[in-house]
Amino acid sequence: MPVNVSSKISEKNRSIIIAAAERLFASNGFKGTSIKEIADSAGLPKTNVLYYFKTKQGLYHAVLNQILDVWNSRFDQAKEEDDPALTLAEYIYEKMQNSLHNPCASKVFAIEIINGGHNLSDSFLAEHKKWMEGRVTILQSWIDQGKMNAVNPEYLLYHIWACTQHYADFSSQITNLKGKPMKKGDFSQATDELINLILTGCGLSLPKE
Amino acid sequence: MPVNVSSKISEKNRSIIIAAAERLFASNGFKGTSIKEIADSAGLPKTNVLYYFKTKQGLYHAVLNQILDVWNSRFDQAKEEDDPALTLAEYIYEKMQNSLHNPCASKVFAIEIINGGHNLSDSFLAEHKKWMEGRVTILQSWIDQGKMNAVNPEYLLYHIWACTQHYADFSSQITNLKGKPMKKGDFSQATDELINLILTGCGLSLPKE
DNA sequence: AAAAAAGTAGACCGATTGGTCAGATTTGTA
DNA sequence: TACAAATCTGACCAATCGGTCTACTTTTTT
The missing domain is CATH 1.10.357.10 (Tetracycline Repressor, domain 2)
Structure with missing residues (x-):
């Protein structure tokens, strides 16, 4: 269970996943992108993506928030x-x-x-x-x-x-x-x-x- | 088997389907729209949509072509x-x-x-x-x-x-x-x-x- | 060093999806 | 009317997908 959400590994993997997701969402849309594709692009197993972002929507929201923050x-x-x-x-x-x-x-x-x-x-x-x-x-x-x-x-x-x-x-x-x-x-x-x-x-x- | 592709019924249904598809593709994207949704929106059974457009991609191309024609x-x-x-x-x-x-x-x-x-x-x-x-x-x-x-x-x-x-x-x-x-x-x-x-x-x- | 927390990973599942098939029904035409 | 073409439709299927569960490994903390 992830409690410390801001460890080194956590932050690194999160940003890798978000970057991969952003690229794929831009090319194929939300529905058109599968978690497996994001995982492959990020070099992680699918379950690991779900570990950091509980749902696909959650990951999408994280991508969106990062975009708007800048x-x-x-x-x-x-x-x-x-x-x-x-x-x-x-x-x-x-x-x-x-x-x-x-x-x-x-x-x-x-x-x-x-x-x-x-x-x-x-x-x-x-x-x-x-x-x-x-x-x-x-x-x-x-x-x-x-x-x-x-x-x-x-x-x-x-x-x-x-x-x-x-x-x-x-x-x-x-x-x-x-x-x-x-x-x-x-x-x-x-x-x-x-x-x-x-x-x-x-x-x-x-x-x- | 559809041979006469330009009969009254055929043309009417095709335009209804394309209109429904255009609306849904605009709201949910290509992957985000299911054939069933398009069929429901057009008031036809799913198989009927596949009868006029052999594949979902084919329907999408028809939608795209109609847009560009105008x-x-x-x-x-x-x-x-x-x-x-x-x-x-x-x-x-x-x-x-x-x-x-x-x-x-x-x-x-x-x-x-x-x-x-x-x-x-x-x-x-x-x-x-x-x-x-x-x-x-x-x-x-x-x-x-x-x-x-x-x-x-x-x-x-x-x-x-x-x-x-x-x-x-x-x-x-x-x-x-x-x-x-x-x-x-x-x-x-x-x-x-x-x-x-x-x-x-x-x-x-x-x-x- | 040992316990706890964080991270990794495979097996698995229910639901949905695009698409097929075979047959029924309607429509056009000679 | 008869026949064929066109249209309609439910049942069905394989594949994919999002997500869960369980168990294993690594890292951190005490």
Whole structure:
């Protein structure tokens, strides 16, 4: 019976299992991934996976929680006196970096949302809503100060999410169209294009360096 | 043995089954949906579903093909002498209408792409690539004519897709943030916001009416 | 060193699933 | 009406899956 849930071995194995599960859930979905596949991918027997995560759903929730835990940004602490162009550019950059370095996490989250988001905790949903309201307030204050065009802050955020996550979630489509997977340089270019599109669309521009 | 594949009954049942399957695949994914569920939702016994579609994969491919068949747009025939603002606005409008009226189709396609797109036919992938190249050429000609800003046409298209499809695929997240599902009026507003953002971002604007 | 806790692992089970088969029923047509 | 094609359907099956149970080994603690 596992009592000390944070021993060395426990933590190492848990993270190995979660990483393997994240990768497989992203490729085959929750139902499409068997515990045995996760175990094989993690190099452990199936029973061992069940030892650390009592049920498949429990493992899925652990994967989901780890994904959501990492999602914080400098935009979270933006203030009315901050510069919208810099703040938004930085936010877009951060989200693009996440798509580059954590594509599987983005995919698992995307599938979860597409399927209805029934596995997301009420507390996460509430926090997310609160975060959104705070960001809308900041954006609106920037608009009221005449710092940027009067776009609808809510929809602006949706569009930023959509574009940045697209590079992780739809990577297979992009790979087909480009003929090869996007590398760091492509991501850098896409980030520049997106920042330029959004900022220009908001009547903003970055100071030339 | 089904020989005449296009009789009245056959076609009616096939479309009922495909519609039910599309809805369930969008909610639970391919593996997460059982043939029995599809059959129940279609009001038919399971064996009957297998009668029209020999395998579950076959049914899935039928669903996918029906989704892709409908995707054509006025943008497909755009010419160098056309107006970029009107053309792009119309294209965005069409894609938003699709998200409004066919959210399940968008979701099924999204999950397919996220999972790697291994069920898409080579001919579809090739056609899609060809379409893309044609649209990039048109956009580049508009840029060369000085009709719009020198944005990268390829990434511009990605961003349009990402934003428009987001309203179908991520509807559950938006519903949570808004407190209620988006209605026609919300879609109309979102469409206006998106058209304005993209066009402004491209240095374009629609003629005032 | 011994006891306890944590981790590993094989055997096993009930439930579900995709799919088959054989036969009944309905529909179209000459 | 007669016959064949098309449609419908219940019974059935092998395979897979999530999960349990039991027992063994390793690590930690006292």
